[in-house]
Amino acid sequence: MRYALGVEYDGSEFHGWQRLTAHGESGGPATLQATLEEALSGVAAHPVETICAGRTDAGVHAECQVVHFDSDASRTPRAWVLGTTSRLPPSMRIRWCAPVDDDFSARFSARARRYRYRLLNHQVRPALGRQWLAWERRPLDVDAMHRAAQQLLGERDFEAFRTVHCQAAHARRELQRLDVTRDGDIVSFTVQANAFLHHQVRNMVGSLLEVGAGERPEAWIVDVLEGRDRTLAGPTAPAQGLVFVGPRYPRDWPLPDEVRFDV
Template sequence: MNVKILLEYDGTAYSGWQRQKNAPSIQEVLERAIGFITGEKIHVVGSGRTDAGVHALGQVANFKTNTRIPIEKLPYAINSKLPKDIVVKHAQVVSEDFHARFWAKAKIYTYTIYNDKFPSPLLRKYSYFFPKPLDVKAMEKAAQMLIGIHDFKAFMASGSQVKSTVRHIHRLEVLRSGDVVKLVFEANGFLYNMVRIIAGTLLDVGTGKKDAAETLSIIKSKDRTQAGKTLAPQGLCLVKVIY
């Protein structure tokens, strides 16, 4: 049977989702745990490859198994063999052709910036610390220009070999609550480091280093050097995969 699972994890200790030769990955740990309880060689397919240090509230994956463990008990069985920073929240049997990556229609990510004079020890693993004042209104203005169908090549890190750099951002919000500025992204797909580069660009707008009006020219340039820096991974979280 084909099993779809919903995952939450703290990515701090991992090299990312994808299995690596010399570093621990979410995929490797998950496959080992499921393999242990089923007695099978398991291959887990994720909806996407989160990078080292990136977290997830709603990662989705699927795997094939012949286990006789009841589906409602499967999360408990898997979790008993997982470290405390990875948890399976739900499992269900899906059609044999379901594919966590190829069937995904959209994803929602958040990027969290802790904006205060002093860092927060409690939030340091889950946010990017930035001590300078931010103009959230200007950031919102720039964010609105990124919504829609665009060629986001200027916001893609090198090392990716995608066929097309065109993506559709459905939603991009800049939300402030106290000392926390949260960027909410919803799109049909994301390029390599796209969210973190857009976050870096919006940060430049928030400090006045860039004008919000420059956003469209950055998109049109298709030039990575025109956009902001790639912000650190710990502020990024995969919130939901939409099918």
């Protein structure tokens, strides 16, 4: 039987999503995948391997990461949720479990991924909620950042915004949404694309901050994009401000509404 899980986590204490040791091998840095698989294996009473919708880096959080796994164990969705969560650290929990057909893939069935990046725009760094917020002391022009961001929308080559360690075969992605808004001292970036490159969101945010701080004109972001050179873009924004909101799937999959398209 194949199951899909919605997983919520605080990534502060983990070395990213991807398991860094062979499956079932103990030791090594703590990763989210290894921690989840150990808990699932305890409930299933056999080794369990998972596939996720989108791997997150060290320090990045998730509201609803989606994974799938296969098991012959006779367990109800409720048992998977409660049993697995009871074996996880407080920084992780299972939101839901849904049986799915064998051709469902948490990664390849997804049609979009959503991220949110938040920072405190203030002269003094945050004390409360600092694991969830990045910090920028320079005054920021949010309207200028939003206008610059709209120039990145569409299917484009985002070579300039991916890390040199990115393993994707090509850099073409469809950026569907990139909104920049302010609520008091909190500046938020809401991003959606069909898929993302390694560090793409944090590199776009870092570049837009250069525009917001008045270091670069709004049109510069297009020059960076068309230059296809990572060294032309701004610095990579810190990880702690980034949350993987979750993937989106076609509505014909029997999944909760929070991970399905509206239409």
